[in-house]
Amino acid sequence: MVDVDLSQPPFSLLDAKGKEQVRHGMDLAYFDRHDIIVETGQAGEYVYLIHKGEVAELDPTLPASVSRIGHYTAGDLFGAISILNGKSRYRFQAEQECLCYLMPKALFKALCDQYPDFNQFFHQSLAHKARLLTEKRAEGGVTMAGFMLARVSECMRAPLLLPSDADIGKAVRTLNDSHADSLLVETASQPGIVTKTDLLNAIVLAEHPVTTLLADIAQYTLVTVTPNQYLFEALVSMTRHKVTRVVVIDDAQVVGVVELTDVLSYFSSRSYVVSLQVEQAGDLPSLAAASHRTPELVNALMAQGVKLRFAMDLLAALNGRIMSKAWEFTIDTTHHQHSCMMVMGSEGRGEQILKTDQDNGLILADDAEWPGLSDDMQRLTDTLIELGYPPCPGNIMVSNPAWVGTVSEWKGHIARWASSRDGDSLMKLAIMLDAHGVAGNPSLLESVREELFERCSRDELLLSYFARTALRFSTPLTLFGSLKKPQHGIDIKKGGIFPIVHGVRTMALERRIYATSTFDRLDALAEDGRLNRRFADDLGEALALFTELRLRRQLQDISDGTPADQQERSNRVIVQDLSSLERDLLREALHIVKDFKQRLSHRYHLEYS
Amino acid sequence: MISRHALDAPLGWLGSMLRRGSERRRYAASPYAWLFQPYLGNELVALSCFAHHGVISVAAVTLRQHQILTSGAWVAALSNTASGSAAAERRHQLLYSVDTTLPLNIESLRSLIEFIGNRPILGWQLEQRLAPLEQQLRRHLGFGLPNARVDVTKLHQRYLRRLHPQAEQQAELACALRCWQVPSAAPQRALEDATASALLYLHLRRDADQVV
Incomplete structure (x- = not known):
């Protein structure tokens, strides 16, 4: 029996009995420097778990300078693939004095048979490994494990259906009998919903008699979900559509209703109530209080192991609501119709999980009259700062007159940027491309974006200049394809996030894709046929991984109380601190980035620039 | 039988050599004869042995070239029913994490020496630590471990x-x-x-x- 750490995957997938089997079946082996542990073509006899030392994976058929294809250190596992394939494709050689635990082939196969999860571990793709890691973290989550994985079907209540010829009186009686807040009306074409508020409005405001048919006062624009969706997706759509209940539809049949209160009863931890607080906030201080609690929400979501994409969606919806509330509180309603506030950059893409800075601008209708505009905008910026959005270091804020303009002024800017093509203009184009309207009249932004696509999407030269920026930072991989390990960590934003985001942005510009989120753009590009589906998924997965690594670092910085001026550091990921599985994932993800860059340079002819 | 102390004290190596020679001749016709044959393979057996209060904890593990075959190790506490107590057995189990306890008799000792065979043995402070085990072997089987040793x-x-x-x-x-x-x-x-x-x-x- 040997004392070996079995807390990391794949061994964490075994139960106590399996672990005991491993402990009893493992041997030890000692390899000297330059000893060959497994030779090319040799039948795999053992799975090796490195206890100490380093092992290189070599392809002896290649010239020496490029033959190194893998590198394993303490805690890593190798040799499993050789067993599954029957023989080893490569040579494993000890780089240092090396101590390995050996799991015999028979035991390995037996474990694979007994534990499907364990077996799966060796047969899985990048996305699969990432999911595993997420699940592992979810186990560590302290509060309400499993909540985030709850489906709508677990929380919905049976619908209260009335025929279309029922009147208001009957509806009130039914509601009272069943202690419900809303009911559904069956009509020939589609179901409608009637809430208590609707009934009151019908009787008091519209002065309908009690005998009015429900079909006349029901609302037919329903917000729907399917029973298999996650519960928090229902929450996202409630927040987005500003409603408090959604209807559950399965195969065009109404099967239930999910009320906000039902969802909230699932959210027993107070951190999930943030979205409700935002919705209920009647003045600035209470909105600020809700807004300052979003990091808490992010923390909780991360602890639950929520897939980052959904967390981003939730946070983007939340941030949008906060912004638009702030807008409502500070700007007079007479201006709402002829102006549009847009958020740009990461916020426009819906990828800003923590409030890192505010990038926003204002579009006015051409005929708008707004005396005291600059004062109002200064006030809006100050309000947002109060709500916890730090000022933008590049001064891309509504308080800056350069980012406030009428539709025709904006179109003029875009024309000028597109023709000058210098670094600053290209950056501004990129920022503008991610713009997303949060308050006011969104059609103004639409017309500006229309102009942007019109000017740029067919201009090959501009696209080439535009795409070049994606190659500006090198991918932190060594010549041999392993991770670089500088002492201060690798910059994940420059090395991983930026190339993906910018490359996808360029393609979206070329293909005139209106979505602003990188994930949506990837979906649209795959739909469009510009990228193949598999590669688009891989890119999305890689982006999610980078964002997650960065987010974890940022959350840690917040809890450590690192001052804001040192946040440059929070983009850095110390490779040495990651577990071997995470390191493996990071390496594969960076390889995907490298591949993507190559495709970009091929498509936009960047080879010689 | 040659007295242990008479030869060990002044010329330890000569004493053990002579004794091993005499034991080899004496057991030439017994089932243990093969243990005295010179070993020609490339394996060794690492041995550790702790003895207190009539209980001997023994661990033997094969070393084949660069592999240590921990999965096939021979680990047991040998308890002398005459002088060993339940408390001593428990102490050994806890202290040296030995799961199996065997009675200290011919069968268990035979299984140990069958495991070791004629392979050379190695260990830390081999002579001192093996002394209690040797003593028991002599008492029950009549000979000590004849193997080549690496301390x-x-x-x-x-x-x-x-x-x-x-x-x-x-x-x-x-x-x-x-x-x-x-x-x-x-x-x-x-x-x-x-x-x-x-x-x-x-x-x-x-x-x-x-x-x-």
Whole structure:
């Protein structure tokens, strides 16, 4: 029996009995420097778990300078693939004095048979490994494990259906009998919903008699979900559509209703109530209080192991609501119709999980009259700062007159940027491309974006200049394809996030894709046929991984109380601190980035620039 | 039988050689004869042995070239029913993490020497630690372990002296492991002790190859 750490995957997938089997079946082996542990073509006899030392994976058929294809250190596992394939494709050689635990082939196969999860571990793709890691973290989550994985079907209540010829009186009686807040009306074409508020409005405001048919006062624009969706997706759509209940539809049949209160009863931890607080906030201080609690929400979501994409969606919806509330509180309603506030950059893409800075601008209708505009905008910026959005270091804020303009002024800017093509203009184009309207009249932004696509999407030269920026930072991989390990960590934003985001942005510009989120753009590009589906998924997965690594670092910085001026550091990921599985994932993800860059340079002819 | 003390004290190596010779001749026709044959393979057996209060914890693990076959190790506490107590057995189980307890009789000793066979044995402070086991072997079977021996302590001290003539000699296995930077967990336990001494042997042998 040997004392070996079995807390990391794949061994964490075994139960106590399996672990005991491993402990009893493992041997030890000692390899000297330059000893060959497994030779090319040799039948795999053992799975090796490195206890100490380093092992290189070599392809002896290649010239020496490029033959190194893998590198394993303490805690890593190798040799499993050789067993599954029957023989080893490569040579494993000890780089240092090396101590390995050996799991015999028979035991390995037996474990694979007994534990499907364990077996799966060796047969899985990048996305699969990432999911595993997420699940592992979810186990560590302290509060309400499993909540985030709850489906709508677990929380919905049976619908209260009335025929279309029922009147208001009957509806009130039914509601009272069943202690419900809303009911559904069956009509020939589609179901409608009637809430208590609707009934009151019908009787008091519209002065309908009690005998009015429900079909006349029901609302037919329903917000729907399917029973298999996650519960928090229902929450996202409630927040987005500003409603408090959604209807559950399965195969065009109404099967239930999910009320906000039902969802909230699932959210027993107070951190999930943030979205409700935002919705209920009647003045600035209470909105600020809700807004300052979003990091808490992010923390909780991360602890639950929520897939980052959904967390981003939730946070983007939340941030949008906060912004638009702030807008409502500070700007007079007479201006709402002829102006549009847009958020740009990461916020426009819906990828800003923590409030890192505010990038926003204002579009006015051409005929708008707004005396005291600059004062109002200064006030809006100050309000947002109060709500916890730090000022933008590049001064891309509504308080800056350069980012406030009428539709025709904006179109003029875009024309000028597109023709000058210098670094600053290209950056501004990129920022503008991610713009997303949060308050006011969104059609103004639409017309500006229309102009942007019109000017740029067919201009090959501009696209080439535009795409070049994606190659500006090198991918932190060594010549041999392993991770670089500088002492201060690798910059994940420059090395991983930026190339993906910018490359996808360029393609979206070329293909005139209106979505602003990188994930949506990837979906649209795959739909469009510009990228193949598999590669688009891989890119999305890689982006999610980078964002997650960065987010974890940022959350840690917040809890450590690192001052804001040192946040440059929070983009850095110390490779040495990651577990071997995470390191493996990071390496594969960076390889995907490298591949993507190559495709970009091929498509936009960047080879010689 | 030749008295142990008479020959061991002044000329230990000569005494044990003579005794081994006489035992080989005496057991030439017995089922144990093969144990006295010279070994020609490339395996060794790392042995560790702790004895207190009538209980002997023994761990034997095979060392084949660079592999230590921990999965096939022979680990047991041999309890002398006459003088050993339940408390001593328990103490051994806890202290040296030995799960199986066998009665100290011919069968269990035979299974141990069958496991070791005629392979050379190695261990830390081999002579001192094996003494109680040898004593029991002689009592029950009539002969001591006839195998060739490698005392890792002596190896360690020789290499250390060669590198640092002034260095203080330490008799702790943990110190030696630290000194040569051999990773090992808890050499306190019986099996880990045997494994650690085998690792130390592998490490030192490598140094020897480099010196030559």
